Amino acid sequence: MTSTESTSTERTSTERFRAEYAQVAMRSIPAPLAVLTRGEGARVWDVEGREYLDFLAGIAVNSLGHAHPAFVEAVSRQAATIAHVSNYFAAAPTIELAERLVRLTGGDRVFLCNSGTEAMEAAVKLARRTGRPRILALENAFHGRTTGALALTGKPAMRAPFEPLLPGVEHLPSTIAALEEAIGDDVAALVLEPIKGEAGVLDLPPDYLAAARELTARHGALLIVDEIQAGAGRTGEWFAFQSAGITPDAIALAKGIGGGFPIGALVAFGAAAELLRPGDHGSTFGGNPLAAATANAVLAEIERAGLVENARTRGTELRLAILGMASDLVTDVQGSGLLLGVGLARPVANRVATRALELGLIVNAAAADRIRLAPPLIIGATEVARFAEIFAAALADVERELAAESAQDTPEGAPA
Numbered sequence: 001m002t003s004t005e006s007t008s009t010e011r012t013s014t015e016r017f018r019a020e021y022a023q024v025a026m027r028s029i030p031a032p033l034a035v036l037t038r039g040e041g042a043r044v045w046d047v048e049g050r051e052y053l054d055f056l057a058g059i060a061v062n063s064l065g066h067a068h069p070a071f072v073e074a075v076s077r078q079a080a081t082i083a084h085v086s087n088y089f090a091a092a093p094t095i096e097l098a099e100r101l102v103r104l105t106g107g108d109r110v111f112l113c114n115s116g117t118e119a120m121e122a123a124v125k126l127a128r129r130t131g132r133p134r135i136l137a138l139e140n141a142f143h144g145r146t147t148g149a150l151a152l153t154g155k156p157a158m159r160a161p162f163e164p165l166l167p168g169v170e171h172l173p174s175t176i177a178a179l180e181e182a183i184g185d186d187v188a189a190l191v192l193e194p195i196k197g198e199a200g201v202l203d204l205p206p207d208y209l210a211a212a213r214e215l216t217a218r219h220g221a222l223l224i225v226d227e228i229q230a231g232a233g234r235t236g237e238w239f240a241f242q243s244a245g246i247t248p249d250a251i252a253l254a255k256g257i258g259g260g261f262p263i264g265a266l267v268a269f270g271a272a273a274e275l276l277r278p279g280d281h282g283s284t285f286g287g288n289p290l291a292a293a294t295a296n297a298v299l300a301e302i303e304r305a306g307l308v309e310n311a312r313t314r315g316t317e318l319r320l321a322i323l324g325m326a327s328d329l330v331t332d333v334q335g336s337g338l339l340l341g342v343g344l345a346r347p348v349a350n351r352v353a354t355r356a357l358e359l360g361l362i363v364n365a366a367a368a369d370r371i372r373l374a375p376p377l378i379i380g381a382t383e384v385a386r387f388a389e390i391f392a393a394a395l396a397d398v399e400r401e402l403a404a405e406s407a408q409d410t411p412e413g414a415p416a
């Protein structure tokens with residue numbers, strides 16, 4: 001019996017999973033694009049046995065790719081040793097992780113939690129502890145989905161159903177002029193993404209970070225940088241703020257530091273590290289030894305294998321490959337290292353991502369006209385070449401479809 005004849009294959013087909021999941025998953029969860037069963041390096045396989053090159057890495061999470069031996073060993077070893085102790089106690093991996101984050105970031109104190117949105121909640125509390133009422137954030141930025149982080153998120157459509165949210169938050173255009181106009185001595189913090197990942201990987205204007213540092217310092221406001229997507233080596237620096245040569249007051253981390261194990265952190269610098277007082281904040285799972293040991297192993301492997309430099313090298317190769325594609329659809333490439341956004345001349349990102357998936361490549365339509373790329377940091381020249389081949393084919397297919405559609409729309413004999 002071939003696999004296509006087997007009833008068990010029918011039972012595990014993508015459609016069947018989708019239908020079953022749709023019955024039980026909260027309606028806020030979208031239908032899965034594919035149902036994945038396993039991964040290895042930068043490749044994953046779905047229930048139908050189809051192989052994909054993964055250029056999304058669980059949205060900038062799987063820094064070491066899938067099933068990396070260092071990740072597997074750390075989870076297994078720590079699970080077999082001691083997994084959880086609560087905040088009444090501590091374990092060596094937790095202390096080691098806090099020390100490692102202090103060393104890598106240049107910060108002073110670390111609050112460990114379980115996700116990006118929780119790191120942002122801690123950032124909100126830090127800002128509130130200044131005693132000042134206003135928090136500035138940027139339009140089109142994303143900071144998470146719990147209500148404090150959502151209040152910071154600069155996407156009105158996401159906030160609207162849940163208002164009233166945290167008061168005192170103002171969203172500014174991402175220009176130095178807008179910041180100069182808005183900032184004052186009553187501002188607790190400016191919160192920003194150094195590269196707007198969820199918006200489709202958009203750069204801030206050149207010198208924005210330096211100006212933001214200067215203006216916040218002048219007014220005694222905190223500069224809080226959300227490195228949840230950009231951090232942990234992805235941009236070709238350990239943390240994106242480092243490329244601007246500034247020192248922030250706090251950075252939020254998650255995603256890539258755990259390499260697939262849920263974890264988040266807020267790292268505070270200098271005087272900001274003293275703002276939270278005993279009892280101000282906590283978390284049952286935050287600093288859990290299992291998560292901490294895994295993050296230690298992931299960050300140590302990024303250091304050992306030179307993956308920050310690799311992100312820079314492969315990122316340059318990727319950017320050149322994309323800009324070299326003979327496609328009229330591509331307008332720009334923004335971002336840095338292995339967090340890149342490809343701008344499209346038309347709002348067809350979904351079609352490009354869908355076609356790429358059919359051809360065996362996972363990329364993400366982060367905005368209607370932007371494709372986000374966030375592959376594992378371990379990719380080599382082979383994966384870049386394979387990506388370029390499939391992505392160019394997907395673009396060409398969509399361009400052909402668009403040309404055919406516009407030919408259909410043009411009445412015969414009329415000028416095109």
Ligand SMILES: Cc1ncc(COP(=O)(O)O)c(C=O)c1O
Nearest residue numbers: 115116117142143144228229254
């Ligand atoms: C920049 C940024 N901030 C915050 C978050 C929220 O993180 P999480 O989904 O882990 O809560 C994300 C997630 O995509 C993000 O990209």
